Amino acid sequence: MKSVLIALCAVTLLMGGCSRKSKQPAPLQSTATGTAIVESSGGKQIGYIGMLLDQLVVVQVNDASGNGVAGAAVYFSGPSGVGFAPASALTDSSGQVTSTVTLGQQAGRYKLIASTRDASGKTIALTIEEIALGHQQTVGAQLNVQYCVRCHDPESTPERVSNMDNLSVKPHPFAEGDTLNKMTDADLVAIISHGGPALNKSPEMPPWGYTLSKSDIAALVSYIRAVADPPYEAGGLVYAQK
């Protein structure tokens, strides 16, 4: 009786082990190792829940002198719901690995990990942060493009010329967490609704309270909080691997 039980347990364990193993990709055979892993591009993107990020995430494995190492294995991982394609790869001739990222199903900040091993087998990891916008922040993002960016975004393109340089008092870009994080939600709502003079600031910021609805303004505030850099502590979720 006992032996049957033990055999059963063993089979179950084995099956469990096998099924888990088959889900993992075959381990990569790295031909080289580096001493550091750095982000080349693709961090701090603003995306939408469950969607692909616009830009690829590119990381680079460097040797001690800061040159790219070809053939080092890089593994991507993230909180549940985040997808990588590919999830692991060997660095190319310039020492880089490129992956497309799909964000998780909840709004918030996502901490993604890119890791590699050094010569001694120790794991070196790099954290890359991405932002996923939920419904309210998406409304804010849309309103931002329609009404705000023309003055609040210093970036100028032929399709959308920035007006920032024409203003005597320069507006804060919405990602400017250093300044905007110090303002309360009520302050932000007041300045958007009643314009600059409401907080003793420049009249070049017009009052939007007669043009935008209250929920529109709340959506703008939630968007400003979502994209703040450094992050706004009071609100928003940070998703990281446990």
Add this chain to the structure above:
Amino acid sequence: MWNKLQALWRFFFGDSARAFGSASVILLVLLASAPAKNHFSEWRHYQKQYLRFIRGRADAVTLERHFQGGIQQIWIPEQQVTDRCTTCHLGLKEASLADVNSVAFRKHPVIPHSLTEFGCTTCHRGQGAATTVQEAHSATEQWEQALLPAKYIEAGCGQCHLENQTGTPFLNQGRQLISRYGCTHCHTITQADGTVIIPDDDPPSLKHIADKTTRAWIYAWIKDPQAYASTATMPNYQFSDDDARDISAFIVAQSTSLEPPLQPLKADVKETADAAAGTTLYGQSFCASCHAMQNAAGMMVGGNVGPELTGIGTKAKPEWLQDWVANPNHYDPGTMMPHYRFDARQVVTLTGFLESKTEPDFVANVHLEPATPQQIEHGKRLVLENGCASCHEINGIKKPENFAPELSRIGSKPLNQLIFVEGVEHSLPGYVSAKVRNPRGFGPSLKMPQFKFTPQQIDEVTTALLALTDRAQSQPPTMRIASVQQTKYQPAGNAGQLMRDLRCFTCHMINGHGGDMAPDLTWEGTAVQREWLTQFLKNPGTLRPALIRRMPKFNLTDAEINTLTDYMMTVYQTPEFNRDSLPATQFTPAQVEQGRQLFYSKFACQSCHIADYKTDKGYIGPALAATGKRFNPAWVYHWLKEPQALRPGTIEPNQHMTDDEARSLTAFLMSLKSGGAKEAMKK
């Protein structure tokens, strides 16, 4: 062993008393298992977990008071909602649980609807009545409807919201792509409000195609449209070389000559045309507002209303191009392209310029023998089989009806009616997105062609398709927010004729009909002064310094301009107020001065507008330096009071001015009478 069993049997069921006792005990155990099963059910586990979770929090008392044990249900019979999701998702309405990491106990993110009014499955799908996680979230054999993945969640909104909404960019974009890529030429989509999605890709008629281009070009184009123009919306049918040869043979054979026929080339345009003059004329005519062209740096510059022109010299025959530039109505009376009134010299210049934009590689390797009758016959069969006439007008071929399956309820298609293939996720979103991504992956004999979508565009189209559900169709009509439909407005008389010839409606909206590239002109007659309008039509200047797309110069005659201005000044007026109700003569110098103060200090209008080119730099809004020559004071006054009332959606903020402030500001703006357009050009 056998003896032991017999003894056991005798012990429990030996005589009637023992048997009765044992049977009673068994019955009792069976009866007890029913409540036990309930007691150990999954949802109770979640409720216990929730109680443990809130116990440690500072607001435990409030949360415990809100907590209700047992199965919870939102029941809205008229919307067919019976949702027990709130049995486990206990924190959905708790503001203090907004930042909790556990999805099950978090507050619902802010949305414009309340849970009690709409339920959960209306947007998220899934099985509302189920009480286990597996059955509620996933598609099982008995319950088909799985939860909608977050990236398609806007499909939930799209069931009732048929209009464009700020909060649903992906849905809006998906619907636009369905129109833009002409999906509904083959697939009928009738929305819940009874409207049909109309394609807006305007595929060209092929009745006289041999006048326009060569068989070699047609061959290369149907092999791979995107190789000619990366922005082309025509999909790739993955025809073999022989099929492309036969289709091109048939199409050219069916083509008839234009009536009256194309004129021979006026001169050898390539030699006489002055390249610099061509570039200037192309720029002055603002061709780039609608047409894209790759510049020397390889960047695509220009709009997407008309086709890309990077390789137009390879595509179009010079005689055709000359005829088209002179008057596009001759070749295609239904085109969106305006009839520019170019003189003979300009026609040669522009034709020569466009002929020089070639992509010789595109047809370099095409060598076609003259077509045989068998090839033409085979080409005809292919054209019929592939439904080419669903989009294109072809002589001798009737437009097929319902060429492809109707998609009006694709978002509720039962999975057992779909055929899945290897590598396609077994779910409705998985099926739809795979079909959009790679239609021929479902079988090489399928007719649906390969569209060139980015991964994000595939998600957007899938979102728009998933919104077409049974629920959307069966919803009470009061739940629906209808889409904005174009009206059939047409201006009458000579002016109407002229406006159609100039294709004003390609860019301008009037009375709900037309494009959105340029300002709505419904009330233009109230807004502007006649003299200004005349000058503007004669020589359109820059009104908005920050915009690339501008009104082109159509080279109108004085008589034509008179017809247009008379009509616009008389007909395009608002019923809300009288154009002459606030004469500029009544303004005092004191009012003008007060208005100046308001302009520069209180309202800081110079942030976005230019009143004086020497000092002001704002270029978000139109330049106002010539307001006194351009606008009517009554319009300016009402605009300042409430801009959105005159033009819904304008980004000019409503400053909530008093009547006095608006009057003074109007006085100041009406005192600005500098050259305006010309000075802006100089800057």
